[in-house]
Amino acid sequence: MPSPRTSARAHLRDQRLDTFERFGRLDLGHGVNLYRHPRSKFIYADYRFGPNDRVRESTKTTDLAMAATVANRRRKALEARVKAGQPISLTGPSVGDILERRLEDLVRRLNAGERKLGPEISVIRRNFLPFWQRVPLADLGRQQFYAWERWRLEQSGKGTAIAPYRRGDRTVSVGRSLQPPSATTLRREKQYFVRAMAWASDRPTPLVSDEVVHELRHLPRPRETKKQRSAEDRRDAFSRAQVAALLAEFDRVEDAERTRVKKLGEGGRRKNYDRRLMALHVRLLLCSGMRPGAEILELTWDRIRQIRNEHGEDIVVIDPCGDGKTGPRIVNCDPEAVDVLSDLRALLIEFGFSTMGRAPLWPSRRSVVVRDMGTSFKSVLRRLGFQKTASSKALYVCRHTYLTERLRRGVTSDILAINCGTSVEMISRHYNHLRAEQIRGALRPADARNPLRLRNSSSSSTEVPKLEFDLSKQAVIVR
DSSP, X not given: OOOTTSOHHHHHHHHHHHHHHHHSEEEEEXXXXXXXXXXXXXXXXXXXXXXXXXXXXXXXXXXXXXXXXXXXHHHHHHHHHHHTTOOSSOSSOBHHHHHHHHHHHHHHHHHTTOGXXXXXXXXXXXXXXXXXXXXXXXXXXXXXHHHHXXXXXXXXOSXXXXXXXXXXXXXXXXXXXXXXXXXXXXXXXXXXXXXXXXXXXXXXXXXXXXXXXXXXXXXXXXXXXXXXHHHHHOOOOOOHHHHHHXXXXXXXXXXXXXXXXXXXXXXXXXXXXXXXXXXXXXXXXXXXXXXTTHHHHTOBGGGEEEEEOTTSOEEEEEEEEOOSTTOSEEEEOOTHHHHHHHHHHHHHHHTTOOOSTTOBSSBOSSSSBOOOOHHHHHHHHHHHTOOHHHHHTTTHHHHHHHHHHHHXXXXXXXXXXXXXXXXXXXXXXXXXXXXXXXXXXXXXXXXTTOTTSOTTOTTOOXXXXXXXXXXXXXXXXXX
């Protein structure tokens, strides 16, 4: 019997670990066994689906919990192949072999300094290899790619998954919320896949024909209706009331910090660094319109300048900023950014960080730069009870809010495109719904004296006149 302090899941995990350590094997059920390979440090899995359907392969991990997760995921993929009447053992190269060679090339280029390859590497590891690892090259084509898309939607259906990862010498399991990928995500991942196949076709010894690459690149798609396209292109933003509530929450956090310092003195300082840094990060996004991610995270203090504009206001200018779709640019922030950077300097000085030269704006206490502020931001949104559509977009909603608010103020799209590093076409596409609001605001209400308004209309306050006919004069008399 497990002790009252041990959960059933932890007790089962300990039992499995003890069994595996004693016998070198562990039966996971459904025809899957984990075992130690005498010539490998990794844990291997043995899959049996019948007398002639058997596969043995490495789980590519030395941790038992992670090996069990990999083996169960692989079992489901093999069972699907068995049900479809396809062989589970291969002779010759597979699509996964091409993807692994492509992955090695991308990792080499990433280590050489190409920092924008991270998302593509992650997609190949997490969303390509588990499906394409055992697919023969002869099966590569339109129908197999459609099968991957269906698998992708099933694997990422709504729910919660337990994702184990290593933290030091321990294995930690955390809940990860799953959501089906959007059409935009699937299109981006398709581009990555086609790019990998085109790379294989350009090798000195081509592994894939140009005809297959062409077929995958130009897959027929169902036509989207205007309603579907407009719903996907629209960018949601915070309302002014939501922005006010968000800033009030940040003020509450700072008030709590000042109260603790006042009560405890120096012993109350240097607290809640990550949460306070996230608040300043969000405030700068709201008054600059920068993209979350590398564009703002890689900023250093030598790029920040404070000048006075033609209206006599002190503003912050970031030069240069970003290296994205339109290359490096100058970002002119709102006057509120002066207070944001002043507060940021005070926070960094409190925790002993530099605020000069090449020092980063968002230093981490554990690494060079804080890379993830979205999780903390989402918790604030949930605490405030904001709608799910806003919280699911995490920090990008700040950029959408900046653009939406300036368009409503009458700032032209060409000025915003230059300041935000995008194009007029993209602004028109994603924020076209604001045109209806501008049109309604520009059109004046109908005037009471408008000759097009009927005098006997129900909305008119005047009395309906009486009409009499004078037959002798052949005229109409109004009384």
